[in-house]
Amino acid sequence: MLLCACASAPVQQVSPRLFSSAPRDYSLPNDSWSAEMRRLYDQYDQEPGGGGRWKRLPSYNRFLKYATAGGQCLSRLVQSRARLFTRNIKEPGAAFEYAIFINEEEKRAVCVFQAGHLLEGPPGHVHGGAIATIIDNVTGACATYISGFVLTANLNINYCSPISLGSVVLVDCAVDRVEGRKTWVSCRITSADGSKLHTEATGLFVSVGVSHLFTG
Numbered sequence: 001m002l003l004c005a006c007a008s009a010p011v012q013q014v015s016p017r018l019f020s021s022a023p024r025d026y027s028l029p030n031d032s033w034s035a036e037m038r039r040l041y042d043q044y045d046q047e048p049g050g051g052g053r054w055k056r057l058p059s060y061n062r063f064l065k066y067a068t069a070g071g072q073c074l075s076r077l078v079q080s081r082a083r084l085f086t087r088n089i090k091e092p093g094a095a096f097e098y099a100i101f102i103n104e105e106e107k108r109a110v111c112v113f114q115a116g117h118l119l120e121g122p123p124g125h126v127h128g129g130a131i132a133t134i135i136d137n138v139t140g141a142c143a144t145y146i147s148g149f150v151l152t153a154n155l156n157i158n159y160c161s162p163i164s165l166g167s168v169v170l171v172d173c174a175v176d177r178v179e180g181r182k183t184w185v186s187c188r189i190t191s192a193d194g195s196k197l198h199t200e201a202t203g204l205f206v207s208v209g210v211s212h213l214f215t216g
């Protein structure tokens, strides 16, 4: 489902910020984004407080450092050099370029995803593991938004048609049901115009306390 275009967000500066300690929000547009990527982003992006249905999730390369409620402390405990898998390649556009938008009312998440040249699997096309990664990330974000902290227990993926490197696709997820600690999410990856189905998936997420990460 697409929305009317809104005011464009500024393009993120990706040069090293030598004199700034502010974290980079990787979900903001940068110069590597194609016109198609930017167009889709603008369709879902909403001004904060504008009452829109879609809310962009900020995204940093360290999961815990910028989290509220003791994130920094946990980050030090876990591993100071740890970096989020999808955000750890320095060259903009080389790997995972994406922005996730959440629609809380519909319990949906949509991700605009541009797959860079380092994600190659079959010649000229995206690796199945990279596709699984973006699915896990977006379905996981959707489940987390609705159910709080969860871990992926099960992911089923049907690869229907290959995704060309450099192309922009839509990852569209919805929470199907929540029962106790379990949250089921379904997901479809389509071409930007929705006409071609690339991938279908379902995921089961289980709610855990953060202490589960330390105790197993």
Ligand SMILES: CCCCCCCC(=O)SCCNC(=O)CCNC(=O)[C@H](O)C(C)(C)COP(=O)(O)OP(=O)(O)OC[C@H]1O[C@@H](n2cnc3c(N)ncnc32)[C@H](O)[C@@H]1OP(=O)(O)O
Binding pocket: 136, 137, 140, 141, 144, 150, 151, 152, 153, 154, 180, 181, 182, 204, 206, 207, 208, 216
């Ligand atoms: C915002 C950024 C988002 C990023 C998203 C990234 C998400 C990830 O990649 S997470 C990393 C990959 N996942 C993991 O490492 C998880 C490893 N697994 C585990 O830690 C555990 O097995 C875990 C937490 C899933 C479940 O363990 P535990 O908390 O002991 O739950 P447990 O009591 O066994 O099961 C709870 C329920 O889930 C069900 N369940 C658990 N695992 C499965 C499974 N694989 N398939 C089906 N059902 C399952 C159980 O049957 C049980 O159901 P019921 O309540 O009806 O009896």
